[in-house]
Every structure is written in structure tokens, then in C-alpha cells.
Amino acid sequence: MRQTHHRSCHLCEAICGLVIETDGEQIVSIKGDKDDVFSKGYICPKAVALQDIHTDPDRITEPMRKTANGWQPISWPEAIELAAEQLCAAQANFGDDAVAIYAGNPSIHSYGTWLYSGYTTRALKTKNRFSATSVDQLPHHVVALLSFGHWLRIPVVDIDRCQWLLMLGANPLASNGSVMTAPDMPNRLKRLKARQGKLLVVDPRRTETAKVADLHLAMPPGKDVYLLLAMLQHLFAQNWQKLGRFEGLVDGMAQVVEAVAPFTPEVAEQHTGISAETIRQITAELVAEPKAAVYGRMGVSTQEHGTLCQWAIQLLNLLTGHMDEVGGLMLSNPAIDPAGPGSNPQGFDRHRSRVRGLPEFAGEYPSATLAEEILTPGAGQIKALLTIAGNPVLSTPNGRQLDDALSQLDFMVAVDFYINETTRHADVILPPVSPLERGHYDYIFHALGVYNTSRFSAPIFPKPENSKHDWQIFVELGDAIRACKEMPAKQSVSPEQVLDMMLQQGAHKLDLATLEQHPSGVDLGPHISRMAALYSEENPVRLAPEQFIQAVRNLNCEHTEPKALKLIGRRHTRSNNSWMHNYHRLVKGKRRDQLMMHPSDMQARHITAEAKVLIKSRVGSVVATVQACEDLLPGVVSLPHGFGHNRLATKLHIAEQHAGVSANDLTDDQYIDTISGNAAVNGVNVEVCLVKLTPKSKSSELCMVALSD
Ligand SMILES: Nc1nc2c(c(=O)[nH]1)N[C@H]1C(S)=C(S)[C@@H](COP(=O)(O)OP(=O)(O)OC[C@H]3O[C@@H](n4cnc5c(=O)[nH]c(N)nc54)[C@H](O)[C@@H]3O)O[C@H]1N2
Ligand SMILES: Nc1nc2c(c(=O)[nH]1)N[C@H]1C(S)=C(S)[C@@H](COP(=O)(O)OP(=O)(O)OC[C@H]3O[C@@H](n4cnc5c(=O)[nH]c(N)nc54)[C@H](O)[C@@H]3O)O[C@H]1N2
Ligand code: SF4
Ligand SMILES: [Mo]
Numbered sequence: 269m270r271q272t273h274h275r276s277c278h279l280c281e282a283i284c285g286l287v288i289e290t291d292g293e294q295i296v297s298i299k300g301d302k303d304d305v306f307s308k309g310y311i312c313p314k315a316v317a318l319q320d321i322h323t324d325p326d327r328i329t330e331p332m333r334k335t336a337n338g339w340q341p342i343s344w345p346e347a348i349e350l351a352a353e354q355l356c357a358a359q360a361n362f363g364d365d366a367v368a369i370y371a372g373n374p375s376i377h378s379y380g381t382w383l384y385s386g387y388t389t390r391a392l393k394t395k396n397r398f399s400a401t402s403v404d405q406l407p408h409h410v411v412a413l414l415s416f417g418h419w420l421r422i423p424v425v426d427i428d429r430c431q432w433l434l435m436l437g438a439n440p441l442a443s444n445g446s447v448m449t450a451p452d453m454p455n456r457l458k459r460l461k462a463r464q465g466k467l468l469v470v471d472p473r474r475t476e477t478a479k480v481a482d483l484h485l486a487m488p489p490g491k492d493v494y495l496l497l498a499m500l501q502h503l504f505a506q507n508w509q510k511l512g513r514f515e516g517l518v519d520g521m522a523q524v525v526e527a528v529a530p531f532t533p534e535v536a537e538q539h540t541g542i543s544a545e546t547i548r549q550i551t552a553e554l555v556a557e558p559k560a561a562v563y564g565r566m567g568v569s570t571q572e573h574g575t576l577c578q579w580a581i582q583l584l585n586l587l588t589g590h591m592d593e594v595g596g597l598m599l600s601n602p603a604i605d606p607a608g609p610g611s612n613p614q615g616f617d618r619h620r621s622r623v624r625g626l627p628e629f630a631g632e633y634p635s636a637t638l639a640e641e642i643l644t645p646g647a648g649q650i651k652a653l654l655t656i657a658g659n660p661v662l663s664t665p666n667g668r669q670l671d672d673a674l675s676q677l678d679f680m681v682a683v684d685f686y687i688n689e690t691t692r693h694a695d696v697i698l699p700p701v702s703p704l705e706r707g708h709y710d711y712i713f714h715a716l717g718v719y720n721t722s723r724f725s726a727p728i729f730p731k732p733e734n735s736k737h738d739w740q741i742f743v744e745l746g747d748a749i750r751a752c753k754e755m756p757a758k759q760s761v762s763p764e765q766v767l768d769m770m771l772q773q774g775a776h777k778l779d780l781a782t783l784e785q786h787p788s789g790v791d792l793g794p795h796i797s798r799m800a801a802l803y804s805e806e807n808p809v810r811l812a813p814e815q816f817i818q819a820v821r822n823l824n825c826e827h828t829e830p831k832a833l834k835l836i837g838r839r840h841t842r843s844n845n846s847w848m849h850n851y852h853r854l855v856k857g858k859r860r861d862q863l864m865m866h867p868s869d870m871q872a873r874h875i876t877a878e879a880k881v882l883i884k885s886r887v888g889s890v891v892a893t894v895q896a897c898e899d900l901l902p903g904v905v906s907l908p909h910g911f912g913h914n915r916l917a918t919k920l921h922i923a924e925q926h927a928g929v930s931a932n933d934l935t936d937d938q939y940i941d942t943i944s945g946n947a948a949v950n951g952v953n954v955e956v957c958l959v960k961l962t963p964k965s966k967s968s969e970l971c972m973v974a975l976s977d
Contacts (some may be wrong), residue, residue: 274787305789310452320851352748358652368396372658380739387746407574432560437567442478474899490950496580498536503977513800520812559595574941598795634945641777642673647820662846667932700738723789832953846910849923862895890929
């Protein structure tokens with residue numbers, strides 16, 4: 269029987285609305301939903317992969333246990349009992365912190381997981397919690413907490429009314445936007461230009477987005493902080509600062525003025541290669557345009573100065589009067605507000621990691637410390653691990669070290685539906701249903717939306733017999749852990765009931781029944797100024813948290829020429845982090861896993877196009893194929909992350925044929941943003957040389973390289 273379903277795509281932050289036609293158990297078509305109140309019909313090539321995930325023969329649909337004879341299916345009760353028993357045993361023998369938890373990116377794209385994983389993780393009571401946040405947007409949260417008072421009070425660019433946008437380290441034409449939910453970025457940027465707006469992009473590569481910008485400023489990775497501080501310095505030097513709605517609602521201005529004083533546009537010119545005149549010019553434009561915003565993402569978060577960059581970006585928005593203004597930066601007003609009254613503002617640095625003493629944030633340590641916490645003996649050493657929708661072997665820095673560390677664990681359980689580079693180390697895998705067999709609501713991404721909407725998607729297919737929703741896995745595992753720890757189990761309601769309650773308590777007083785009647789979403793209107801009202805003289809926005817001021821003082825004004833090449837990443841519309849290379853429709857066509865290198869850097873090393881090269885960093889080396897690329901700044905090379913599917917005992921038939929190499933075999937667990945501990949996966953020192961295979965010995969003649977800067 270043919271049926272039409274409305275569904276939001278859960279694959280990335282853009283949350284596009286889809287219309288999916290089914291005929292019985294078959295998917296007939298997946299198209300953009302033209303009536304969708306937010307995405308208005310836009311989709312990207314990944315949307316069709318929803319079908320491929322659903323029908324993928326490699327996707328695990330029943331619990332698996334690793335045995336001496338390979339993976340064997342086992343029953344749900346046996347699997348849950350085994351997992352709980354072994355996690356509890358590790359804690360009974362070695363203490364609560366002997367069990368670690370790593371939660372990956374898809375956790376936040378499933379309401380069953382974000383609402384219920386806490387039931388399991390709280391029962392474990394371990395301090396050793398990690399997630400993809402610390403290889404991603406952690407600096408945004410640190411700034412939101414320390415300056416704005418809540419880790420999720422993150423204003424977003426009011427992109428549809430903005431007239432001047434300075435974008436650093438983001439490539440929304442490939443990523444579809446991040447920490448800014450804005451489906452159809454290509455058209456949103458076109459419309460910005462059509463209304464005579466201006467887009468400026470700062471990126472070491474002339475990306476898809478940089479190509480449509482009015483101005484592309486290319487500078488070496490990791491140097492953005494000098495540009496941003498110089499813009500602040502110039503602002504103060506000209507006495508242009510204006511607080512707008514925040515007048516009388518901030519503290520710490522004098523400390524900021526003092527801290528940025530040495531960072532003149534001339535100093536920034538030395539570090540960035542952008543002329544002092546240009547820096548003064550763009551500062552003047554930002555000040556003069558009433559509807560302007562500064563926005564920065566991955567390239568300025570996952571780098572050496574991630575937190576300082578995100579802090580300086582928010583200062584520029586605030587001190588030029590663009591915060592909480594139409595066309596500037598605004599807080600959303602979502603149906604469910606994760607930063608609303610009664611929510612947990614979270615904390616920072618309340619305890620530190622055992623081995624390196626890195627600070628926790630929101631109860632999590634930086635993922636760059638996970639491997640050393642497993643490998644370093646002593647009280648508190650991690651002996652067992654629970655991963656939830658994560659692939660840290662390919663996603664976190666020094667992935668090879670983590671790969672080795674995982675093989676040394678006493679026990680590992682993964683809530684995941686693939687046997688991949690990480691989950692191959694598990695003893696038990698607990699697979700939730702296919703995403704199309706569960707309902708969907710975007711809790712976080714509606715709250716980061718550039719426009720207020722709300723939308724619930726019902727499951728498309730019924731849950732197969734003998735399968736479990738992710739929330740059921742967490743309830744059952746949580747109950748089993750509570751039972752072995754003699755803790756009382758808690759009565760649970762369905763996640764849909766929880767959602768319904770949250771919607772009813774929210775600012776728009778919605779409920780699930782109303783959303784079910786509007787499968788293309790409910791329009792809740794454009795953003796309104798509501799941020800300044802959250803502050804007072806007694807509760808001001810803190811412009812100058814001590815950690816940030818100290819870090820500025822520690823910055824070097826002197827510029828030294830780097831000797832090593834700088835490695836950065838890149839994204840492609842047909843890929844998504846590490847786990848979407850197993851679908852033929854997405855991987856077909858041109859290769860996308862090569863090392864991009866500027867012809868002048870190739871020439872200097874006698875490297876020809878398509879040659880095989882060795883890329884070497886402090887922690888490891890990989891061999892990749894070179895792609896000549898004029899779009900890169902000389903001295904910078906680019907390798908996408910999420911590849912490296914050539915490891916033993918994975919079950920990813922298509923991905924294995926497009927294996928590539930993992931950029932995170934090169935990124936360095938010791939190279940982090942010092943304030944937050946966020947991984948600096950961009951700007952890593954590497955050297956590249958030709959691999960010469962000598963036919964007789966079949967050994968490769970590899971170069972020796974110096975990697976000190
Ligand atoms: N060098 C470098 N490293 C990076 C980045 C970079 O730009 N450069 N980007 C970073 C960023 S932004 C992120 S978010 C991280 C991602 O890091 P991770 O979240 O650790 O990795 P993913 O590749 O998203 O892997 C997702 C895992 O979840 C599983 N999965 C998919 N859907 C579901 C589901 O519905 N339920 C469950 N239970 N499992 C599911 C997949 O099989 C896979 O194992 O990588 C980071 N790493
Ligand atoms: N197709 C696709 N879409 C995705 C994803 C995906 O893997 N594929 N992942 C999703 C996820 S989890 C996330 S977090 C978002 C990320 O979304 P974006 O932040 O837009 O991610 P990127 O495309 O990695 O863009 C980062 C840019 O920073 C540049 N860069 C690197 N180093 C520096 C630097 O030091 N300074 C500056 N100024 N720029 C630098 C890079 O060249 C790159 O163009 O994308 C999401 N959407
Ligand atoms: S941009 Fe693509 S992957 Fe992201 S939500 Fe839309 S259709 Fe899905
Ligand atoms: Mo991410």
C-alpha cells in the first residue's frame with residue numbers, strides 16, 4: 269500500500285523536511301518537503317541515504333557478542349545482562365571511574381538517546397565521561413557559560429535579515445551550517461547577496477563558501493585570534509564601542525581594553541598576512557552596518573586558540589551593538605528551550621582528569637585524554653567503556669593510540685548499529701532500530717535555528733519484532749546496572765510523553781498532538797530581541813572571564829615563520845563524519861579522500877599530481893594520494909577526516925572499498941585548545957614527502973622530516 273510520510277532528516281544540523289513515499293516495506297522516493305515551514309523543499313544528496321541506512325545489509329539488527337569464533341547473535345536479555353554485569357564488575361573491582369562513557373554526534377540527533385541515555389550513564393556514576401563535543405563545539409559552550417551564564421545560551425546569526433556577515437572557519441555550502449540551523453544555506457547566502465548584503469569568509473582554503481563570498485581572506489590556520497583581537501583593539505582605539513541593549517548590563521570592559529591593547533592591526537598583519545588596512549576597513553564596516561554579525565565554526569573552534577576565537581567573536585558582536593538585534597546575533601525562542609528556566613547551566617573545571625589534569629566541562633573530560641586514561645596504570649584507570657553512537661577511533665586526535673588502547677580494555681559495550689573501527693573492539697553491541705523506525709524531534713537544533721519552528725516526525729516503519737528503540741536499551745541497561753548496584757529502578761514513561769510535557773511547558777504551549785497535525789512543522793515566527801532582558805546590573809554579561817584574559821596575556825605578539833606544513837580538514841556534501849561511507853550512492857564518483865596540496869608546495873618536494881605521499885606528524889604517518897589544489901594557501905594541506913576504513917574485522921563492505929586514511933592518525937592528542945581542552949584538529953604540524961617504492965625490495969624509501977615549528 270502506497271503511503272506518504274513527512275519526516276525531518278536527522279543526519280545533520282540543517283534538519284530538512286522530507287516527503288517519503290513508501291509502498292509496504294519499500295521506500296519509493298525521498299524528496300524535499302516544499303511545504304516545510306523551515307526548509308521549504310531544500311535537501312542535499314545525503315537525504316536519499318536514509319533509505320540506504322535502512323536497507324544496508326551491514327547494519328546490525330540484533331545484539332551481537334564477540335566470541336572466539338567471531339560475532340554471534342545473542343538474545344536481548346542475555347546481551348543486557350552481560351553488559352550490565354561486566355560494567356558493574358569493573359566498577360566493583362576498580363572503582364566507579366574504571367568505566368568510561370563516550371557519546372558521539374548522532375546521540376543528539378535522536379530524542380530517545382538524549383532523553384534516556386542519562387538513565388544508564390547516571391547509574392554508572394563515573395567521572396570518566398567523554399563525547400564528540402570536545403572535538404567540536406566545546407569552545408562555544410565555554411564562552412556561553414562563562415560570559416552568558418548558561419552553556420546553551422548561544423545566540424545564532426539572524427541570517428535572513430543580516431546585511432554583512434563575517435564568517436570564519438566554516439563552510440556551510442558543504443556542511444549545511446553548524447551551531448546555526450539554517451536549511452538551504454546556498455539560497456540563504458544568495459538572498460543575502462541579492463539584497464545587497466556582503467559576505468566575508470576567513471579560511472585557509474578558497475572553499476565552496478569562500479567562492480561565493482564578496483571577500484575571501486586566506487590566512488594560515490590558527491592565526492584568527494590575531495585578526496579578531498586586532499579588530500577589538502581598533503574598535504577601542506577609535507572609541508567606536510557601543511553596547512546597544514547591553515548598556516549597563518556588562519562587566520569587565522576595562523580588562524578587555526587592556527588585554528587587547530598590544531594586538532594592533534600591524535601585529536595581526538604579521539601573523540595573518542592580512543593587511544592592517546584591510547583589518548581596519550572590515551572593523552569599520554562592522555561598526556557602520558546596523559545589521560551585521562560575526563560567526564565562526566569548526567575552523568576557529570577545533571584549533572589551538574578555539575576558546576579565545578569564540579570569545580573574541582562574541583565580544584565583537586556585543587561591542588558593536590549587534591547582539592540581540594535583528595540582522596545580528598539573536599537567541600531563538602524555541603518550543604522547548606534547553607537553556608530555559610529550570611535548566612542546568614552546567615559548570616566548568618569542577619574536577620580535573622587524572623593523567624593530564626585537564627578540566628571537565630558539563631561533567632565531561634576532553635576526548636583527547638581518553639586514550640591516556642585507558643593506557644596509564646594506577647587508581648582510577650579506565651578498564652571498561654560504553655560507547656553511544658560514536659566512532660572515536662576515527663574522530664578523535666591520535667586515533668591510532670585510541671585504537672590500541674581500546675584493544676587493551678577488559679570490556680567494552682557499544683550502542684551502535686555498525687561494526688566499525690571503534691565498535692570492532694566491543695564485546696557486546698546493542699543496536700537500536702533503524703532511524704526510520706523511530707519518531708524524531710530536534711530538541712537542540714530547533715533551539716539553534718535561525719527561525720523559530722517546531723516539528724515532530726512519526727516513525728515511518730513499525731519497530732520490527734525483537735528489536736529495541738535506543739531509549740528502551742538505555743532503560744533496560746540502566747535498570748540492570750541499578751539492580752547489580754542495589755539501586756532502586758525508576759519508573760519510566762515513554763519519550764513521547766516526556767516530549768509532550770516539555771512542549772506544553774514551553775514558551776509556545778504546544779503539544780505533541782498539535783505537532784502531529786502539522787507534519788510540515790509549525791511556524792513560530794522570526795527571532796525577537798530577548799537576550800538583554802536576561803541580564804541586570806547584578807547579573808551582568810561577563811566580558812572578561814579570568815581564563816580568557818590570562819590566555820590573551822600568554823599569546824605571543826612576536827611572529828615566527830612556521831617550518832612545518834599545517835594540516836587542516838574539509839567536508840563534502842556527500843559525506844558525514846566517519847559513518848556514511850557505506851552507501852554506494854554517496855561514495856560513487858570522484859574520490860574525495862586525497863591530500864590537497866598547493867602546487868608550489870608540491871614542486872618544492874618534487875611531488876607530482878596523483879602521486880603517493882607520506883604524511884607524517886608527531887604522532888603518526890599515513891600514505892595518501894595527492895591532489896593539486898590552487899585554492900589552498902601555500903604551506904597548508906587538507907585531508908578530510910572520517911576515512912581510514914581499512915582496519916581488520918570491520919563490517920562495512922562499501923566503506924572498506926573506499927577506505928582512504930584517517931586524518932586523526934595524524935592529529936595530536938597533546939595539541940589542544942588550552943582553555944577548554946578541545947582538540948586542535950586543524951593547524952597540525954605535518955611534513956609531506958614522496959613515497960618511492962623500489963620494485964625489488966618493495967620497501968619504501970621515506971623521508972626524514974623535522975616537525976618542530
Ligand atoms: N580531524 C577531524 N576530526 C574530527 C572533525 C574534523 O573536522 N576533523 N570533526 C569532529 C566533529 S564536528 C564531530 S561531530 C565528530 C564526530 O565524532 P563521532 O560522533 O565519534 O563519530 P561519527 O563519525 O559521527 O560516528 C557516529 C557513530 O554513530 C553510529 N550511529 C549512527 N546513527 C546512529 C543512531 O541513530 N544510533 C546509534 N546508537 N548509533 C548511530 C555510527 O555507526 C557511528 O559508529 O568528529 C570530530 N572529529
Ligand atoms: N556534508 C557534511 N556535512 C556536515 C558534516 C559532514 O561531515 N559532512 N558534519 C556535520 C558536523 S558534525 C559539523 S560540526 C558541521 C561543521 O560545519 P563547518 O564548521 O561548516 O565545517 P567545515 O566544513 O569543516 O568547515 C571548517 C572550515 O574551517 C577551515 N579552517 C581550518 N582551519 C582553520 C583555521 O585555523 N582558521 C580558519 N578561519 N579556518 C580554518 C577549513 O578550511 C574549513 O573550510 O558540519 C556538519 N555537516
Ligand atoms: S542538509 Fe542534507 S543531511 Fe542535512 S538535514 Fe538536509 S537533507 Fe539531511
Ligand atoms: Mo560536529
